[in-house]
Amino acid sequence: MNLGLQPYDGAFDIIHGRLITSGIKDYQNLIVQIAQILRPDGLMLLSECDIQSYDEEKRLLLPYPVGHPQHTALAAFQKLIRDSVRVRGGGADAPGKLAEWARSVPSFIDVRAEDLWIATRPCLEPGTFDRDS
Numbered sequence: 001m002n003l004g005l006q007p008y009d010g011a012f013d014i015i016h017g018r019l020i021t022s023g024i025k026d027y028q029n030l031i032v033q034i035a036q037i038l039r040p041d042g043l044m045l046l047s048e049c050d051i052q053s054y055d056e057e058k059r060l061l062l063p064y065p066v067g068h069p070q071h072t073a074l075a076a077f078q079k080l081i082r083d084s085v086r087v088r089g090g091g092a093d094a095p096g097k098l099a100e101w102a103r104s105v106p107s108f109i110d111v112r113a114e115d116l117w118i119a120t121r122p123c124l125e126p127g128t129f130d131r132d133s
Contacts, residue, residue, distance in 0.1 A: 001030060008037040018047045022085045027094040028101045035107045044108065048095035051078050051085070053120065074120060 002025050015034050024030055034044050053061040053075050063079035064071040082092040099113035 001033075002026075005030075005033040005037050010037065010039055012037050012042060013039055014043045014045070016045045016047075019049060021048045021092070021094045022088070022090040024091055024094070025089045027091040028097070031098070031101045032105055035105045038107075044102070046098050046102075048098060050095040051081050051092065053078060054117075058117070 001020070002023070015038060017030075017034075021027060031044075031046075038044060053072065055061055061072055061075040062070070063075045066076075085092040099111055102108045102111045
């Protein structure tokens, strides 16, 4: 896909991309190319994972260094993944921008986006959150 999709102009009714952000060098341009290879009334379905953790208030958990009171191993590990995706030329920040990029392409007329939040561990009690568990 990084080499271009021009040979397939108007060839598809449905394009489904899932978890490809780590290998796509220019995801915004890929969305433009997808618009060109879809037939009229075609469907683009993209599903990506934001490789970051958030707290119960949906605030980003920063990758603090070991020993810092707010350090979490998961946030540190996810930072390493994001850094390696960037080094390889992938779009580590693309998941949060897909809808915006799709809306900027005139041929996409009904762009919808949905965030799915997945708990990585249970809370101790309803309404509480323990960073050390």
